[in-house]
Amino acid sequence: MSTLKSFLRHPTGMIGLIVLLAVVLLAVTAPWLFPDDPWDMVGAPFQPPFSEGLWLGSDMLGRDVAAGIAHGARISLIIGVISTLTSLVIGVTIGATAGYFGGKVDEVMMRITELFQTIPGFILAILLVATIGPKISNIIFAIGIVSWPPLARLTRAEFMRLRGREFVQAAVCQGQRPLTVVLRRILPNAISPIIVTGSLAVASAILIESALSFMGLGDPNLMSWGFMIGAARTVIRQAWWMSVFPGLAILLTVLAINLVGEGLNDTLNPRISRKR
Amino acid sequence: MNRREFAKLMGVSAVALSGIPLGITRAAGQTKGGTLNTIIQPEPPILVTALNQQQPTLTLGGKIYESLLRYSPDLKPLPGLAQSWEVSPDGLTYTFKLFPGITFHDGKPLTADDVIFSMTKLLPETHARARGIYSRIEKADAPDPLTVVFKLKSTFAPFLTALDCTTGPIVPKHIYDGTEYRKNPANAQAIGSGPFKLKEWVKGSHVHLVKHEGYYRKDQPYLDEIIYRIIPDSASRAVALEQGKIQLTQWNDIEMFDVARLSKLPNFEMTTKGYEYFAPHQWLELNNRIKPMDDKRFRQAIAYALDLKSMAQRVYFGLPKVATGPVSSATRFYEKDVKRYDYSLDKAKALLDEMGLKPGAGGKRVTIKYLTPPYGEIYQRAAEFIRQSLGRVGIDVQIENTDVGGWAEKFSNWDYEMTGNLVYQFGDPALGVSRTYISSNIKKGILFSNTAGYSNPEVDRLFEEAATSTSEAKRQELYSQVQKILVEDVPVVWMFEQAYPTFIDKRLKNVTTTAIGVHESFSDVSFG
Numbered sequence: 001m002s003t004l005k006s007f008l009r010h011p012t013g014m015i016g017l018i019v020l021l022a023v024v025l026l027a028v029t030a031p032w033l034f035p036d037d038p039w040d041m042v043g044a045p046f047q048p049p050f051s052e053g054l055w056l057g058s059d060m061l062g063r064d065v066a067a068g069i070a071h072g073a074r075i076s077l078i079i080g081v082i083s084t085l086t087s088l089v090i091g092v093t094i095g096a097t098a099g100y101f102g103g104k105v106d107e108v109m110m111r112i113t114e115l116f117q118t119i120p121g122f123i124l125a126i127l128l129v130a131t132i133g134p135k136i137s138n139i140i141f142a143i144g145i146v147s148w149p150p151l152a153r154l155t156r157a158e159f160m161r162l163r164g165r166e167f168v169q170a171a172v173c174q175g176q177r178p179l180t181v182v183l184r185r186i187l188p189n190a191i192s193p194i195i196v197t198g199s200l201a202v203a204s205a206i207l208i209e210s211a212l213s214f215m216g217l218g219d220p221n222l223m224s225w226g227f228m229i230g231a232a233r234t235v236i237r238q239a240w241w242m243s244v245f246p247g248l249a250i251l252l253t254v255l256a257i258n259l260v261g262e263g264l265n266d267t268l269n270p271r272i273s274r275k276r
Numbered sequence: 277m278n279r280r281e282f283a284k285l286m287g288v289s290a291v292a293l294s295g296i297p298l299g300i301t302r303a304a305g306q307t308k309g310g311t312l313n314t315i316i317q318p319e320p321p322i323l324v325t326a327l328n329q330q331q332p333t334l335t336l337g338g339k340i341y342e343s344l345l346r347y348s349p350d351l352k353p354l355p356g357l358a359q360s361w362e363v364s365p366d367g368l369t370y371t372f373k374l375f376p377g378i379t380f381h382d383g384k385p386l387t388a389d390d391v392i393f394s395m396t397k398l399l400p401e402t403h404a405r406a407r408g409i410y411s412r413i414e415k416a417d418a419p420d421p422l423t424v425v426f427k428l429k430s431t432f433a434p435f436l437t438a439l440d441c442t443t444g445p446i447v448p449k450h451i452y453d454g455t456e457y458r459k460n461p462a463n464a465q466a467i468g469s470g471p472f473k474l475k476e477w478v479k480g481s482h483v484h485l486v487k488h489e490g491y492y493r494k495d496q497p498y499l500d501e502i503i504y505r506i507i508p509d510s511a512s513r514a515v516a517l518e519q520g521k522i523q524l525t526q527w528n529d530i531e532m533f534d535v536a537r538l539s540k541l542p543n544f545e546m547t548t549k550g551y552e553y554f555a556p557h558q559w560l561e562l563n564n565r566i567k568p569m570d571d572k573r574f575r576q577a578i579a580y581a582l583d584l585k586s587m588a589q590r591v592y593f594g595l596p597k598v599a600t601g602p603v604s605s606a607t608r609f610y611e612k613d614v615k616r617y618d619y620s621l622d623k624a625k626a627l628l629d630e631m632g633l634k635p636g637a638g639g640k641r642v643t644i645k646y647l648t649p650p651y652g653e654i655y656q657r658a659a660e661f662i663r664q665s666l667g668r669v670g671i672d673v674q675i676e677n678t679d680v681g682g683w684a685e686k687f688s689n690w691d692y693e694m695t696g697n698l699v700y701q702f703g704d705p706a707l708g709v710s711r712t713y714i715s716s717n718i719k720k721g722i723l724f725s726n727t728a729g730y731s732n733p734e735v736d737r738l739f740e741e742a743a744t745s746t747s748e749a750k751r752q753e754l755y756s757q758v759q760k761i762l763v764e765d766v767p768v769v770w771m772f773e774q775a776y777p778t779f780i781d782k783r784l785k786n787v788t789t790t791a792i793g794v795h796e797s798f799s800d801v802s803f804g
Contacts, residue, residue, distance in 0.1 A: 039664050045590050060533070061590045061657060134677055216656070220648070220675035221663075234653055235533050 006267045013263015019256035023249075027073035034067035038223040042067075049241050057241040059232060065242060069249050072225040076253065079140055079224075080206040086144030087205075088198055091151025096182055098152070099159025110156070113149045121146035125208055129217045136219045139212060143205045154197055158190035192268035196261055203257040210250050225250050306785065309500050310803040314524040315513055316483060316504035323466040323474060323483070325445045326394065327402050327458055334442045335526060336504055338795040339485055340381075341445035341468035344372055344391065344424075345436070347791040349552050351608050351703045353436055354790070357386070357446060357469070358424075367431040367746030374422045379490040380448045381465075381473040388418035393449035395426075402457055409438045409707070431744045433751060434704035437608070440553060440792055441470075443702070471497035471799035480506060491799065498802035514538060523781035526794035532593045532654060535777045545782055548595060548775035550793015555604035555701040555708070556776075558596070560662065560769040563693050564729045568642055573627045575766040579617035580624035581669045582662065584771055591657045596772035601763045603709055604773045607701045609742075609755035614763040624669045633670075641670035647687065647695040650680050655696060688723045698774060699724055703791065705755055706743035713767060714739050730767030 007013055026033075036042060041062040042054075049057040049065075056065040098109035116124075128142035162168055163186070171185045212218055213226030214233075225246040232242030316336055322328045325337035345361070346354040353361070358372040378386040396416050399406040414429040428435065438444065446469060451462045466474045471493075472485040483504040487497050505522065507513045514534050516522045520543060530538060539546045560578065568574040584598045603610045633641040644666075648659040656677075663673040673694070678686065686692050701708035711717050711724065715731035735758055742754035778794060780787045786800045787793070 037664070037667070039660060041586075041590065041661070041664060061661060130679075216677065220656075220659070220677050231653070231656070234531065238533070238537060 003267050007263055010263040010266055012259050013266070016256040016259025016261075016263060019252055020260055023073055023253050023256065024077065026070050027077050030067075030070035030074055034064065034070050036064075036067065038067040038071040039063060046235075046239055048239075056245045057239070059228070059242045060235055060239070065228070065245055068223050068228050069225065069246055071223045072228060072246065073249065073253075075136075075222050075224045076206050076209060076250070079136070079143065079209045080202040080257075083140045083143035083147070083205045083209075084198055084201045086140060087148040087151060087201060088194070090144065091148035092155050092187075092194065094148070095152035095155025096159055096187070099156035100163060100178065100182055100186070102160070102163070106156070109152075113152050116146070117149045122208060122211065125212065126215070126217060129212055134212075134217050134219055136222060139209060139217075139219060142212075143208050146208070147201050147205060151194065151197055151201070154193055155190065158193060159186055162186045162189055192264075196265040196268060199257060199261040199264055203254045203261070206250065206254055206257070306495075306498050306800070306802040307804040308495070308498050308802070310498075311501040311503060312499050312524060312784070312798075312801070312803075313503050313505065313522045314526070315507055315516070315522055315529045317507060317513070317527075317529055319480065319506045319508075322463060323477070324447070324463050325442065326399055326447050327463065329403060329405065329442065331527060334795050336483060336485075337445065337466070337468075338441050338470070338792070339472040339502060339798055340466050340470045340474065341441055341447065342470045342797055343439055343441040343444040343446060345439040346796065347437070347440055347553055347703065349549065349606075349789075349791050351437060351552060351606075351791050353439070356439070356441070357391070361436075363436065367433065368428050370426045370428070370435065372424045372426075374424070375492050376422060378469055378492045380469050381467045381488055382448070382451075383490065384448065384450055385421075386446065386448070386469045387421040388424045389421070390449045391424045391446055392416040392418060393453060394446045395444055398447060398452055398457055399444065403443075405702070405707075406438075406443050409435065409443065431746050432706075433743065433746055433748075434706040437704040438702070438707060440703075440795075441797065442553075442792060442795055470797050472499075472502055472797075475501075482506060493799055496799040497797075498800065499798065502798065510534075517541070517544070517779055520781075523784055524787060524794070525777070525779045527776050530777050530779060532595060532777070535593055535595065538779065539777075541779075543782055544779045547778050547780065547788055550778055550788030550790070551776055552606040552793075553703050553791035555606040555703075556698050556774040557599060557602075557604050557701055557770065558696065558698045558772040558774045559599070560771060561687075561692075561695045561697040561728055562768055563690060563727075564767060565690065566693055568631065568633060569644075569693070571631055572765050573631050574633075575769065576617065577624040577627040577631075577669065578666065578671070579766050579769045580620045580627070581671070582665050582769065582771070583619040585619070587658070587661050587665075588772060591654065591661050592772065592775075595775040595777065597775065599770040599773050601759050601770060602713065603705055603755070603759055604701050606773065607703060607705065607709070609705055609752050611756040611759040613756075614760050617766075621669055628669060628671075635670045639670050640672045643672040643674060645676050645693045646673045647676050647678060647683060647692045649696045649698075650678055650683050658696060684723055687727060688721050688725075690720060690727065690729065697724075697727070697768070706739070710739040710743065713762060728767050730765070732761065732765065735761055 042064050043052060043058045043062050045058060045060050045062040047054050047058040049055060054064055059065055094109050098106040125142045125146045128145060129139055132138045168185050171181050210226030213224045214230035216230060218224050218227045228246040229243045236243055316332050318332055320330060320332040320336055322333060323337050323340060325334055325341050342357050344358040345356040348354055357374055357378060359375045360373045362371045380386055395410050396413055400411050412428050412432050413426050415427040417425040448467055451467060452460060471488055471491045473488045475486045476484040485502040487500050491497060507516060510531050513529050517525060517538060562569045562575055564570055588594060588596050588598060600612060601614045628641055635641050646659055649655045659675050663675060666673050687695055699712060712726055713730055714726060714736050717726040718729055719725040738754050738758040742751050745751050778788060783803045785802050790796050
């Protein structure tokens with residue numbers, strides 16, 4: 001409870017949370033706000049903002065930019081959250097195993113992690129999506145694959161720190177099985193930095209998805225912000241609104257998630273926080 | 277190229293730009309001299325059109341290599357290397373009289389022997405499209421150095437439409453005979469008989485052509501030089517045009533979304549003429565082997581469901597013309613009196629209902645995959661337009677993206693459901709149209725064959741008869757008949773007669789006067 005209270009008193013964290021909740025609300029209510037398919041050509045093409053019922057104008061085919069942003073919010077958030085969960089599962093499993101057992105296991109796990117860390121993440125994501133095909137499930141998989149190494153290293157460090165503490169030693173001496181020790185004793189004490197890093201990973205996942213869609217490697221059947229900017233890039237000299245609004249949407253969402261992440265960091269890790 | 281040469285090059289172009297080209301004199305009503313700066317994109321691998329027929333090679337090589345004939349925009353033959361020609365009454369013997377005094381860039385004369393060597397020996401080996409046509413020559417004779425007589429194995433009316441410089445470029449026999457054509461060291465020098473010869477090719481920068489002094493046409497060429505600049509980035513090409521650094525663009529040099537904006541430039545004229553010989557025809561390819569696309573009612577429903585006028589505006593910025601059938605209106609033997617598929621969702625739904633394809637959950641009747649041709653933004657937008665249009669009648673289209681190799685591989689091996697296709701017509705239905713519909717051309721693994729798998733014995737017979745008939749009236753009748761059958765059957769859904777914007781500096785004369793436009797020799801192009 002005190003954590004929640006302290007987060008509520010965190011000014012930038014709260015601003016981030018409010019913006020993020022607004023984006024979530026937009027994503028949830030998109031089917032009611034814009035009941036038509038966002039791909040539908042509802043008006044004349046190249047309409048500037050505030051013309052004939054199109055608040056944010058229309059794109060080159062006459063699609064409603066506002067509808068695209070609302071429906072795109074769903075895709076961005078879904079991809080951000082699910083791919084982060086994927087990378088959490090991979091990263092925490094590997095990090096926890098390496099940190100708990102140490103020795104040879106640690107060696108092997110960390111060499112694998114380093115292998116992934118040396119390959120530039122975004123390039124690997126492009127390669128994966130281009131190879132296995134641009135489908136939403138593949139995109140989530142690709143983002144998950146490229147973003148787990150930092151989580152694995154963090155988890156490993158936490159586990160190594162906690163491994164020698166008395167309460168863990170006590171649990172081991174009592175004969176508790178390794179899985180129980182890891183899940184019931186160590187993980188709950190290591191969770192706060194993982195949550196913070198995970199929340200920041202959501203933002204970077206959204207960015208990677210946008211960049212992939214911008215390059216034409218998004219799921220061609222789903223409306224996303226990156227796709228909107230990528231498609232509008234060619235006509236930016238005639239129609240700024242087609243790329244500026246989805247760009248703002250990405251900016252605000254990613255900024256909000258980062259602010260929330262920082263707020264969480266300050267409240268969950270009071271000892272290492274910058275303020276106290 | 278060293279710095280001094282580069283400075284000279286820039287100097288020449290700068291003077292040309294300022295409107296008072298260096299050394300321009302007036303002769304016979306046309307100005308002599310001047311440098312034409314234009315674009316070649318992408319950079320061609322070689323300039324010998326007889327050995328490579330990619331579009332940039334043909335554009336540039338058209339200035340270097342000439343052929344027997346040229347064609348007016350309505351595809352009537354005009355003198356090329358041949359000043360006159362005759363067809364025997366049985367339609368089997370073609371006699372061409374060459375202009376006197378034609379020389380190659382190396383100074384040697386061009387004679388009937390070079391023509392016969394090129395058309396019966398070299399081209400059938402190196403040029404797939406030429407092979408299909410010139411392999412019909414049974415015997416070639418040169419009664420004198422300026423006369424060529426071809427005798428065909430059987431009548432083939434389009435022969436006289438297949439002698440342009442993209443199909444039948446004449447190369448020097450004394451350089452190529454008895455050598456391995458593709459490895460001949462002279463390929464780098466590209467020796468032809470055209471009005472311009474290669475001076476310098478700086479890879480990645482530009483190709484510099486200069487006037488062939490020994491050109492056989494009086495006073496021609498008017499221009500002193502043509503510089504083809506290699507500018508890979510489309511935004512840079514638009515800027516070069518806006519700044520007047522170039523005086524001519526062709527094909528896809530200027531992207532469609534820039535056309536409206538750049539058409540307002542005061543010093544340039546925009547035209548879509550000069551592509552009549554190629555007449556690129558665009559359609560929605562449907563794999564006729566797959567249900568429900570094997571049913572003509574389903575294909576007709578798709579034709580009704582697409583609002584092509586709106587698509588031309590929204591996707592192609594109003595440039596192309598809506599196609600009415602398999603033959604482009606720019607091509608000979610076009611028939612306009614065919615069944616029309618004006619946009620009507622009701623008619624489309626009625627046809628689908630009649631087939632028993634009832635709407636299921638969410639109004640979906642059937643799901644079909646659309647393999648987007650990987651040639652850029654515009655194709656992507658077109659795919660999205662098609663998906664939305666067909667979605668309105670309950671045909672759920674799932675877009676699949678792939679790369680160039682993957683597309684060609686899947687499409688040519690019939691591993692697709694729906695895709696887009698763009699095919700050239702080459703002036704005569706026997707050359708560019710029949711290949712898409714005749715059952716003998718259902719060839720797995722070959723692009724631009726009858727990939728849809730449409731087969732109709734009546735259509736096969738009509739195309740065959742029309743290709744071999746020698747009477748124009750009879751051919752028209754047969755082609756009209758076959759067009760009516762095809763439009764009723766809709767093996768593919770014809771969409772557009774694709775148009776390409778050619779931006780021409782207003783001072784330039786005679787750029788797009790023939791059916792091959794920017795591929796022409798430019799011997800009569802001049803500044804003013």
